[in-house]
Amino acid sequence: MTENTHHLEAARLAKLEKIEQLGIDPWGQRFDGHLHIDAARAKCPEENGVDGETVRVAGRLVRWSDSGKLRFGHIQDYTGKIQIAVSKKEVDETTWELVDCLDRGDNIGVEGVLKLTKTGEKTVFATKLVILGKSLAQPPEKWHGLEDIETRLRQRYTDLIYTEGVLDRMLKRLKIIESVRSTLKGEEYFEVETPVLHAIAGGAAARPFITHHNALDIDLYLRIALELHLKRLMVGGIERVYEIGRVFRNEGVDSTHNPEFTMIELYQAYGNYETMMDLAEKIISNAAKVVNDGATVVPWGDKTIDFTPPFARAKYGDLFREHAACDMHDAAAVAAKAKELHIPTENRHPDVIVNDVFEATVEDALVGPVFVIDYPSSMCPLTKRKNGQPEIAERFELFVDGLEVANAYTELNDPRLQEALFKTQLQGLAEEDSMAKMDHDFVRALKVGMPAAGGMGIGIDRLVMLLTNTKTIRDVIFFPLLKPEVF
RNA sequence: GCCCUUGUAGCUCAAUUGGCAGAGCAGCUGACUCUUAAUCAGCGGGUUGUAGGUUCGAGUCCUACCGGGGGCACCA
Numbered sequence A: 001m002t003e004n005t006h007h008l009e010a011a012r013l014a015k016l017e018k019i020e021q022l023g024i025d026p027w028g029q030r031f032d033g034h035l036h037i038d039a040a041r042a043k044c045p046e047e048n049g050v051d052g053e054t055v056r057v058a059g060r061l062v063r064w065s066d067s068g069k070l071r072f073g074h075i076q077d078y079t080g081k082i083q084i085a086v087s088k089k090e091v092d093e094t095t096w097e098l099v100d101c102l103d104r105g106d107n108i109g110v111e112g113v114l115k116l117t118k119t120g121e122k123t124v125f126a127t128k129l130v131i132l133g134k135s136l137a138q139p140p141e142k143w144h145g146l147e148d149i150e151t152r153l154r155q156r157y158t159d160l161i162y163t164e165g166v167l168d169r170m171l172k173r174l175k176i177i178e179s180v181r182s183t184l185k186g187e188e189y190f191e192v193e194t195p196v197l198h199a200i201a202g203g204a205a206a207r208p209f210i211t212h213h214n215a216l217d218i219d220l221y222l223r224i225a226l227e228l229h230l231k232r233l234m235v236g237g238i239e240r241v242y243e244i245g246r247v248f249r250n251e252g253v254d255s256t257h258n259p260e261f262t263m264i265e266l267y268q269a270y271g272n273y274e275t276m277m278d279l280a281e282k283i284i285s286n287a288a289k290v291v292n293d294g295a296t297v298v299p300w301g302d303k304t305i306d307f308t309p310p311f312a313r314a315k316y317g318d319l320f321r322e323h324a325a326c327d328m329h330d331a332a333a334v335a336a337k338a339k340e341l342h343i344p345t346e347n348r349h350p351d352v353i354v355n356d357v358f359e360a361t362v363e364d365a366l367v368g369p370v371f372v373i374d375y376p377s378s379m380c381p382l383t384k385r386k387n388g389q390p391e392i393a394e395r396f397e398l399f400v401d402g403l404e405v406a407n408a409y410t411e412l413n414d415p416r417l418q419e420a421l422f423k424t425q426l427q428g429l430a431e432e433d434s435m436a437k438m439d440h441d442f443v444r445a446l447k448v449g450m451p452a453a454g455g456m457g458i459g460i461d462r463l464v465m466l467l468t469n470t471k472t473i474r475d476v477i478f479f480p481l482l483k484p485e486v487f
Numbered sequence B: 001g002c003c004c005u006u007g008u009a010g011c012u013c014a015a016u017u018g019g020c021a022g023a024g025c026a027g028c029u030g031a032c033u034c035u036u037a038a039u040c041a042g043c044g045g046g047u048u049g050u051a052g053g054u055u056c057g058a059g060u061c062c063u064a065c066c067g068g069g070g071g072c073a074c075c076a
Helices: A007-021 A037-043 A093-099 A149-154 A156-162 A166-186 A227-235 A273-291 A316-324 A331-340 A350-361 A415-423 A440-449 A460-467
Strands: A054-064 A070-077 A080-087 A107-116 A122-133 A210-213 A218-222 A240-248 A260-269 A297-300 A303-306 A312-315 A370-376 A389-400 A403-410 A453-459
Touching: A037 A054, A037 A070, A037 A080, A054 A080, A054 A122, A054 A156, A080 A107, A093 A122, A149 A156, A156 A166, A166 A240, A166 A273, A166 A460, A227 A240, A227 A260, A227 A440, A227 A453, A260 A273, A260 A460, A273 A370, A273 A389, A273 A403, A273 A453, A273 A460, A297 A460, A312 A316, A316 A350, A316 A370, A331 A350, A350 A370, A403 A460, A415 A440, A453 A460
Parallel strands: A080 A122, A312 A370
Antiparallel strands: A054 A070, A054 A107, A070 A080, A107 A122, A210 A218, A240 A260, A260 A453, A297 A303, A370 A389, A389 A403, A403 A453
16 A cells, blocks of 8 residues: 555545645544534525524535535535535635645535525535545545445445445444334343353354364354343343344355344243234334334335234144145155155154245245244244143244244243253254254253243344345345455 | 356446457546536546466456355255
8 A cells, every 4th residue: 555555545645745734633633512414404594595503514525526716515424414615705714725635535524604505405604614534545436336246345334425325224223223122121121141152052053153262272152042041041030131132153145144143032031922922013013113204014125014013923834734735744745745845855854844845835925924833843942832732832933025033932941841852853953953952051040940931033134124125134234244355 | 065147447337259458437737606417628547356378469268266246055
């Protein structure tokens, strides 16, 4: 960079030096009392020729014409954009020289009078102007902006500034998370933090990332779920508990999977999976309203999703019969259907085959939102069985347009059954593929006594996708995983 | 991991059969006190992802590698 500075950067460096020669710090100083730009816009008179208040605004210069003795530009902050006008007559000589050194991309602060231009645009007519941070990088082209996906993801900072809708969508993500917290606060939940480094990667079926602790000389796993620690806390007396946190799964990347993603898991003593359905409806419909102007019906590509409670509920077995055209308990018929779908059957537990057939035939057909309830219990080693029906687990998954958004159970709190399920691997499932990894301490905790409870996990990234009409997960994550860039 | 596709100036894109690497925007110099894709005149800007190969000649064809996108697999 130093021995081979690009000519565009060189031009900016020359201006930077000129600013220093004026005795001005090109990197800026404290600037108090600025209004957010949306607030400034709200204060601007609506009538031509009327002087409004004198205000201070600050932000990034995203349009600039450095010509003549009256110059216009737009500055932008996270609340919006407003035009500024700088007239040579209205500012002192040093400021006018500073104005000559401004480039698109610079951060500036402006004090001036709010009024409309002759063409009716809300404008701050500057009486003072300061630089709050020089930009040395050439911004993207003003009309097309940044379109190269790789550049947008690697240089998210630039993407956030110059690509229409990116910052807005990410702010919606933050508001959705705020809304989830606020809904749970209303339900008297406590938010906690539990370890990310696990000795046993339990609570879900996924390949973990492995890391190493030097001083203890032990390998550890980055967590793949939050479940087992939160249940321990319920044993400890925190009746309603949740965590919003990052989980890590060492798997492929596609439009709905990022190796690290954000989950909320929550547990409610004395509840069950029906309690969780009611809560899921509250959490999701509230969040939908926050980012869709109060509406619970939201656009989703060329479809519309109605998140107005209550959501539909359908039994796993019924959906199976409807879409796979056979009974899930009829092993021969299921095997035939599996063969038809090129799903392997050899040495695999019948319920694993059922599940594969279910995924192949049912899931994509579910537009929803729909709670799929009552799963085959063999695939649910952490879930309570239905009274008198040990082959059915009180579990639901919430599907929206084929996307799994939430997963919940009536929690298994029988330590003897839990221990037995940890010991029994499903045929045809490698241990690393199983959710049932022996965790002796967790069994010990259950022996202390966990109250009957409901619990739920929601994929926050996918929820944000659905509520912001975004089809790829990388567009709702600030910094999705990419292979390292070579400099 | 496999298949398809893609990589040219800061950005967005051209480049005919393999035949002098171009444009717009942005930048620089000058003019302009109501502009907003400002306008007008002039000027500069390239390791065509990287490394090889074929050829008189490669942005273009071939091989490998690197990055991105899409699909498959994985993700019960």
